[in-house]
Each structure stands twice: as structure tokens, then as C-alpha cells.
Amino acid sequence: MNPGDSLSTKTFTITRADLVAYAEASGDHNPIHQDEDVARSVGLPGVIAHGMYTLALVGRAVAEWTDGAEVVDLGAKFTSPVVVPAEGGADVVVAGTVKSVADGLVTLALEVTCGGQKVLGMPKAVVREATIRA
Amino acid sequence: MPVDPSLVGREFPAPAPLTVTPERVSAFAAAVGHPGDAGSAVPPTFPIVLAFDAMQAFLDAEQIDLHRIVHGEQRFAYVRPLVPGDELTATLTVTGLRQIGGADIIATSSEIADATGAVVCTGRATLVHSAGGAA
Incomplete structure (x- = not known):
């Protein structure tokens, strides 16, 4: 990977069933991720994905791009909710380029959107260069 | 009701260790x-699984309802990759607290350590607590 390289854009669909499976696997049973009425009662537009689900999709894209390289840093601000409808799902698009390569670490610049709107603020992923197998 | 400002600096351990099983x-x-x-x-x-347990311990201790919390930011810094067999513990520290427009913005840092006590990962999270009422 070299600075400026574009990585193949990934599109992942999140469904309500995914949120149920994620709640079980992660222990985060916050009802705003399952129940329309609770979500609306706290001012949300509807059931939203766990922010950590969206961040996990970034982790998934990074793993696919690097064939499972060691991640050193991963994070983002959850700036806009990903609303997941009861039918169908929400498509999250993860685009990335190689921002810099220094001291054995590769920093990726990311843009994560849903319906054309950015859902993560200042997303960041750094992987160890020597562990990239892709 | 706003969150108690004296919370800053307090530590909340996850109630139990978690083994990373396949x-x-x-x-x-x-x-x-x-x-x-x-x-x-x-x-x-x-590691959010452990960080979440520590956060839940914090919310329980402060009687904050989980459904009034929205995750504002999460960043992880890893010392080493997790591997199956790791037995992890987590301790959350409240690192900052401010109010914006009726919401509490709670900054936290969770250290996740293995069975030897070595830190494997640090998670920094911002939790947005809407006190509710009229809503």
C-alpha cells in the first residue's frame, strides 16, 4: 500500500435482524436499536444501528482490504444516526484511501456514508504494515 | 437530572472478567x-463487549437509563491484537463531563487488560445523556 492508493469501496447492508444478532453478541441491548417507540421517545427518527455496528463495518472493510492486518488504532465520532427500516435495510458505504505510510504503520483516510450522508466524523484506522497480506 | 459533576476521575470496573472464546x-x-x-x-x-460491561456498571451506579444514552464517539488504541483464550478485565474512568443544550456529554476511558494485568487496548468513548422529561 502506498500513499494515495484508493481501496475498493465496500457497501454493507444493515438489517433489523443484524441489530438483534449484534445486541446478543455484544451485550448492548439498548432498545433504541430494536424498538421504534423507544427510539422516537428519545428524539431519534426511528430505530438506529448501534454506532459500534457501523464502526465494526469499518473494521470489516479494513480486514478485507488488508487481509486481516493488525489494527493499531480504530475510531470515529458517530455524527449522524444510521436509521434501519423494519423492511429491507440500510446501506452503509465505506470508502478508503491510503493517507500515509510511516514508521511501519499505514494510516487510512475513510469516508463512511449512508444514503449519501456522512455518518462517521473523523473516522480513523491505522494498521501495521508488516501484517498486511493483501 | 444532570449527571453529578463529582463523577470525573471515578473508576468503574466491569463486574466480571470475560474470556475471549471462539x-x-x-x-x-x-x-x-x-x-x-x-x-x-x-x-x-x-473489546466493546468488555467496555460496555464497564459502562453498564457506571450507568447502574449512577441510576442512568441506558435508553437515554447515545454513543457519541469511540476510539480504540491497541497494544496487541486480542486472541482467543485471552481473559480480559475492563475499568472505566470518567474523564470529563460537560453540558450542551440539556444533554450531558460524558467522556470516558476504559482500560482493557489481560490476565497478567497488561493493558491490551484502551477505549475512549463519549456518551451523550439526554435527561429527558418533556420529551
């Missing part, structure tokens, strides 16, 4: 579609 990793990886062999590839956001 079953847990596999369920987590399946839920988010993470690629690779669940026997070895632990998704990088997996």
Missing part, C-alpha cells in the same frame, strides 16, 4: 460479517 468471537463476527477464521481473527471492535 464461540463469542464467532457470534460477534457473524453479526457484523467480519471475514476470517473465528478461531484466530478477533474483530477489532470486539
